[in-house]
Amino acid sequence: MFVSNQEVNKIYEIKLYPMRLISIFCLSFFLISQLFFIGASAQLNSQPNTIIKITFLHTINNQPLVLDSTAYTNCWNETFTLSRLSYYVSNICLQTTDKKVIKEKNSYHLINDEDSASRSFSFNIPPSQYNSLSFLIGVDSLKNVSGAQTGALDPLNGMFWTWNSGYIMFKMEGNSPQSSIVNNKIEYHIGGFSGVNNSLRNIQLNLGDNGVSLIKGSITEIIIRADLDKIWNAQHDLKITTTAVCTTMGALAAGIADNYSKAFEIIKIIQE
Amino acid sequence: MKIKITILLLLIITIATAFIYEQPPHKLTYLKLIIPKGWPKPSSDIFASNPLTEEGFQLGRKLFYDGRLSKDGNFPCASCHQQFAAFTSYAHDFSHGFNNTLTTRNAPGLFNLAWMKEMHWDGGINHLEVQPLSPLTSDNEMAETIPDILKKLNEDTTYVRLFKAAFKDGIINSQHLLKALAQFTGSIQSYNSKYDKVKRGQDTFTISEKLGYQVFLANCNSCHKEPLFTDNSFRNNGLIIDERLQDKGRMAITGNPADLFKFKVPSLRNCTVTLPYMHDGRMYSISKVIEHYRTGIDTTKTTLDPLLKKRLTISKQEKADLYSFLLTLKDDELLHNPRYQEPGYVRKLSIDNH
Numbered sequence: 148m149f150v151s152n153q154e155v156n157k158i159y160e161i162k163l164y165p166m167r168l169i170s171i172f173c174l175s176f177f178l179i180s181q182l183f184f185i186g187a188s189a190q191l192n193s194q195p196n197t198i199i200k201i202t203f204l205h206t207i208n209n210q211p212l213v214l215d216s217t218a219y220t221n222c223w224n225e226t227f228t229l230s231r232l233s234y235y236v237s238n239i240c241l242q243t244t245d246k247k248v249i250k251e252k253n254s255y256h257l258i259n260d261e262d263s264a265s266r267s268f269s270f271n272i273p274p275s276q277y278n279s280l281s282f283l284i285g286v287d288s289l290k291n292v293s294g295a296q297t298g299a300l301d302p303l304n305g306m307f308w309t310w311n312s313g314y315i316m317f318k319m320e321g322n323s324p325q326s327s328i329v330n331n332k333i334e335y336h337i338g339g340f341s342g343v344n345n346s347l348r349n350i351q352l353n354l355g356d357n358g359v360s361l362i363k364g365s366i367t368e369i370i371i372r373a374d375l376d377k378i379w380n381a382q383h384d385l386k387i388t389t390t391a392v393c394t395t396m397g398a399l400a401a402g403i404a405d406n407y408s409k410a411f412e413i414i415k416i417i418q419e
Numbered sequence: 420m421k422i423k424i425t426i427l428l429l430l431i432i433t434i435a436t437a438f439i440y441e442q443p444p445h446k447l448t449y450l451k452l453i454i455p456k457g458w459p460k461p462s463s464d465i466f467a468s469n470p471l472t473e474e475g476f477q478l479g480r481k482l483f484y485d486g487r488l489s490k491d492g493n494f495p496c497a498s499c500h501q502q503f504a505a506f507t508s509y510a511h512d513f514s515h516g517f518n519n520t521l522t523t524r525n526a527p528g529l530f531n532l533a534w535m536k537e538m539h540w541d542g543g544i545n546h547l548e549v550q551p552l553s554p555l556t557s558d559n560e561m562a563e564t565i566p567d568i569l570k571k572l573n574e575d576t577t578y579v580r581l582f583k584a585a586f587k588d589g590i591i592n593s594q595h596l597l598k599a600l601a602q603f604t605g606s607i608q609s610y611n612s613k614y615d616k617v618k619r620g621q622d623t624f625t626i627s628e629k630l631g632y633q634v635f636l637a638n639c640n641s642c643h644k645e646p647l648f649t650d651n652s653f654r655n656n657g658l659i660i661d662e663r664l665q666d667k668g669r670m671a672i673t674g675n676p677a678d679l680f681k682f683k684v685p686s687l688r689n690c691t692v693t694l695p696y697m698h699d700g701r702m703y704s705i706s707k708v709i710e711h712y713r714t715g716i717d718t719t720k721t722t723l724d725p726l727l728k729k730r731l732t733i734s735k736q737e738k739a740d741l742y743s744f745l746l747t748l749k750d751d752e753l754l755h756n757p758r759y760q761e762p763g764y765v766r767k768l769s770i771d772n773h
Contacts, residue, residue: 291545292546294598295549295594295596297594303565303566303593310543312545312549313545395674396674
């Protein structure tokens with residue numbers, strides 16, 4: 148059966164390929180000629196997009212995070228370096244001053260500190276007056292049970308548990324002399340999406356009392372800082388000496404999620 | 420004037436060619452999962468976001484039998500899931516993995532998966548599509564990485580063509596790899612055993628089978644519920660804990676102490692060819708399994724299933740009849756179905772030259 152299919156493939160490559168080239172050539176000629184003849188009217192139809200851009204900045208000890216080199220100290224006087232920080236931001240919503248909620252379509256972003264492009268993304272939004280921004284840290288429960296995904300949710304991004312299906316919502320790895328684990332590792336892989344194991348956290352951020360006015364065709368950048376110092380004690384105490392590793396869902400993971408959920412704040416809104 | 424006509428002609432040709440040759444037509448042959456008469460509907464449609472097609476099925480089938488999905492090429496999915504054993508590892512308590520390793524649980528059978536809400540003995544897998552990620556990447560199974568698998572597939576022109584045939588954009592990515600595998604494994608069905616034929620009025624039980632069916636209904640059907648012969652629940656069936664494995668079962672997934680030592684109730688369909696039995700394959704005969712329920716249950720564990728607090732009391736004759744009935748659950752149309760065989764595999768008749 149496969150032999151015959153290969154033959155079909157050969158025929159396909161020989162015969163259709165030049166046809167496609169011709170069609171592409173003709174199509175581009177057609178488009179160019181379109182531009183010449185009706186170029187002027189095209190301009191009238193263009194709609195300027197209103198764009199919102201969201202950028203995440205990571206800080207430790209009030210300094211921008213530098214992976215693998217800088218040694219940091221936490222509130223428990225434990226020293227550590229970080230080698231990886233990645234987490235999901237999903238279900239981004241903006242609310243207008245008249246309580247209308249605008250959701251980003253297919254809103255799943257994997258923020259990875261070492262890839263600066265991943266820390267910033269933008270999407271179109273209807274022009275209006277907005278006063279709050281909300282998003283989930285993690286991947287909503289529905290996408291955790293809906294089978295194989297792609298893009299930001301592709302399991303090859305290393306943010307998926309294969310033995311207990313579900314996304315790792317937040318991943319922070321590094322080293323510390325205070326860690327009793329092999330190679331002095333610290334490893335926090337936070338996951339779990341239902342019941343008592345739920346590690347999803349909803350972040351609500353205020354865009355100011357009067358809100359931000361997004362006029363048609365404008366670009367607005369919201370810069371959000373994630374203050375990683377919060378992970379050690381914002382709500383529960385987390386010490387490297389006693390807890391250098393968390394790689395399963397449960398109360399500990401949920402507690403760490405409580406802590407980092409307090410880390411996010413808007414530090415700047417830039418409008419052009 | 421001449422220029423205008425030329426432009427007009429070119430435009431017409433352009434439009435015509437654009438319509439005719441813009442895209443090679445992408446034809447898919449859609450298939451439907453059979454829901455046998457009298458069966459419950461699957462709790463959710465596993466093909467809801469993965470339309471079942473002949474092209475996807477055939478791609479999944481090839482992938483299932485391809486050793487290149489493992490690190491050293493020796494461990495296709497089919498190495499642990501053999502068709503003649505209802506896609507279990509025949510006569511192996513644990514299956515063999517990469518670099519002389521063994522798994523830590525008995526390979527479960529693959530059939531009627533569309534009715535299974537959670538996969539694995541501990542139910543850790545919540546969707547059929549993501550199940551392969553576990554054996555593909557486990558160090559003691561196929562030990563490969565997803566990027567390496569995709570690289571190997573992309574370098575193979577047959578796969579390039581098969582992915583193009585099965586999926587509209589034809590991209591070889593993890594999503595399509597997993598969806599194709601799910602189309603194959605999710606299509607493996609068992610509903611043509613003698614038992615099924617008797618139920619459909621196409622066959623009749625012998626006296627022993629009939630008596631055995633009565634024993635089954637009175638003693639086994641509460642967990643191994645007809646017609647799937649499992650209720651897909653997780654239960655502690657009173658096995659003595661293996662000190663080396665220390666397998667906590669379902670609790671490892673839920674973290675709930677009430678789930679300690681609970682494992683998925685396996686289907687009894689084809690059970691006469693799926694030896695050995697239990698999550699760790701410790702019992703090599705059905706006789707031993709029945710004996711466990713008669714005399715072997717460890718009643719000291721708090722999570723022991725309430726239904727097993729009273730031990731099974733059946734006579735030797737009833738045991739023999741029960742075995743006769745269990746034999747009627749063997750489905751030869753599953754075990755020898757050419758659609759589930761390795762692609763290109765031809766069954767040769769042995770010819771006696773003497």
